[in-house]
Amino acid sequence: MIKKIIKKIMIVDDSEENRLILEDICSSIGMQFISAENGKIALDLIRNHQVDCILLDIQMPVMSGIEFLEIIKRDLSLSVIPIIMVTGNEDTKSVVDSLNKGASDYITKPFEKDILIARIKGVLKRYETFLNEKELVEKTFFGSVKLLNDLMSSLSPQIFGKSNQIRRIAKSICQEINYHESNEIELAALFSHIGCISLSSDIIDKLINGKFLLVEEKQIYDNHPLLGYKLLKNIQLLENVSIAVLYQNKNYDGSGTPQFDKISGVDIPLSARILRGAIEFQNCRIRANSALEFSDLLKSRESFIDPNIYKALHQVMIKEDSRDLKELKVILLKPGMIFANDVFTSNNRKIAAQWQEATDGIIERIKNIHFQIGVKEPIQVFAN
Numbered sequence: 001m002i003k004k005i006i007k008k009i010m011i012v013d014d015s016e017e018n019r020l021i022l023e024d025i026c027s028s029i030g031m032q033f034i035s036a037e038n039g040k041i042a043l044d045l046i047r048n049h050q051v052d053c054i055l056l057d058i059q060m061p062v063m064s065g066i067e068f069l070e071i072i073k074r075d076l077s078l079s080v081i082p083i084i085m086v087t088g089n090e091d092t093k094s095v096v097d098s099l100n101k102g103a104s105d106y107i108t109k110p111f112e113k114d115i116l117i118a119r120i121k122g123v124l125k126r127y128e129t130f131l132n133e134k135e136l137v138e139k140t141f142f143g144s145v146k147l148l149n150d151l152m153s154s155l156s157p158q159i160f161g162k163s164n165q166i167r168r169i170a171k172s173i174c175q176e177i178n179y180h181e182s183n184e185i186e187l188a189a190l191f192s193h194i195g196c197i198s199l200s201s202d203i204i205d206k207l208i209n210g211k212f213l214l215v216e217e218k219q220i221y222d223n224h225p226l227l228g229y230k231l232l233k234n235i236q237l238l239e240n241v242s243i244a245v246l247y248q249n250k251n252y253d254g255s256g257t258p259q260f261d262k263i264s265g266v267d268i269p270l271s272a273r274i275l276r277g278a279i280e281f282q283n284c285r286i287r288a289n290s291a292l293e294f295s296d297l298l299k300s301r302e303s304f305i306d307p308n309i310y311k312a313l314h315q316v317m318i319k320e321d322s323r324d325l326k327e328l329k330v331i332l333l334k335p336g337m338i339f340a341n342d343v344f345t346s347n348n349r350k351i352a353a354q355w356q357e358a359t360d361g362i363i364e365r366i367k368n369i370h371f372q373i374g375v376k377e378p379i380q381v382f383a384n
Contacts, residue, residue: 007124008032008050012042012068013057013086021111022055022086029117039063043071046078053124054083056103058094066098073102080130082123158208159193161353161362162282166192168338168357169278169316176312177274185274188244192275195227195245208353210286222257225249240271247272248279251304266306277309281316285355291321323382330370330377333363337381346374 009031011022019035026033034049036042040063042054054072058065065085073079082104087095095106104123107116167189174182196204203217213221225248232242247268249257254264268276280301288294295317302310325340335358343352343366351369352362358381369375 006030006032007052008034009120010042010046010049010051010054011035012037012039012054012060012065014038014060015057018057018086018109022116025111025113025116026120029120031120039065039068039071042068046072051081052127053120054081055086055107055120056083057086058091058098059088066094066101069098069101069103080127082127084119084123158204158350158353159196161356162208163190163193164359164362165282165353165356166190166275166278169281170274172316172319173274173277173309173312176315177308179270179274181271184240185244185271187238188241188248188271188275189278191228191232191241192245192248192279193224193228194231195224195229196221198227199224208286210283222249225257243269244271244275248275250276252276252306253303256304268306273306273309277305277313280305281313282355320382325380326383327378327380330366330375330379333358333366333379333381334383335360335363337383340380340382343379344376345369346376351375 009022009026011019011026011033012035013019013022014037016037019037023033023035034045034051036045038060039056042056043063046054056065056068069083069085072081072083079102083098083102085095085098085103085106086109087098087106088109098106104126105119107119167186170185170189171182173179174185179185196207199207199220203213203221205211206213206217207221225246229242229246232238232245235242246258247261250261250263250268250272252265252268252273254262281298284294284297284301288297298313298317305313320338323338337358339352339354339356339358342350342354344350351366352358356362366375
């Protein structure tokens, strides 16, 4: 037997009489309700109650309906909730203002019960349709991400490892500059080198080991962000990620690629500037033989990096250098640890790179390989 889902309505009105009328109407159609006498009280309630619709009076003391509406629409976790404005017959201007600010519908006083019920059912039906479509899009999105992730890890484990290293640094940059869209940046970092999966093994080996490319090899490599962009841009919800991937090699001073776009400085998307900093950091890290050489290399790239991100990278470097070095057996590896050296099988095949983060998937892979053919122990890692 399918369990019926009971909808919950929030009623916000300073008139007790109106609240009682609206509560009675909601009950008559089998809906639950919670009530508040002004917007301030309603804000406190909505943080602790999941509601499917809000009946909101426009004219209220303490906090008006318009003020409450503006706050709700700025909150990403609440902005999708449909709101029906409740207003007097003569308040046309406030109704128009409310609809322009994101209200779903309106109803005038005195209430016509059948009209109000129809309005409530209408916005709830649209809301349910929206949620179903959102769920479908998210399933498609996560399925696409997993497919691309598996594709990279199977076709080019080395490139996948490099991308994971960049992702870790990009995440740390986001923390330092208080950038809250870190999930999007991490995806951009993870797929930053997806355009490299068609490169020759010689070029990939040079990239992984920090070796300089020949002129013709660099020309081929410089094209990988555009290839990655073309692959990602058509995947729903990855549009912003694809832009970051396209501009990942665009330097702050305007040099770099893509050459067809002459933008520089803050005109470069912030996500791409973060990615640029993470890539430069990682490239300098794998080329340096000491902390001093690493610092000098990063300094030589300063003009390529957003000043705020360059400053953040120094904080990242300090935190990374403060990690404890440990030697562990494979069985003791934990997510979040950083490999201090390359990890090899017993027959000298590299399976994880220095500075790569140990994720659940990587640890599982190393354990499986260790069980089948053996992994050289102990493994040196940095841990918090």
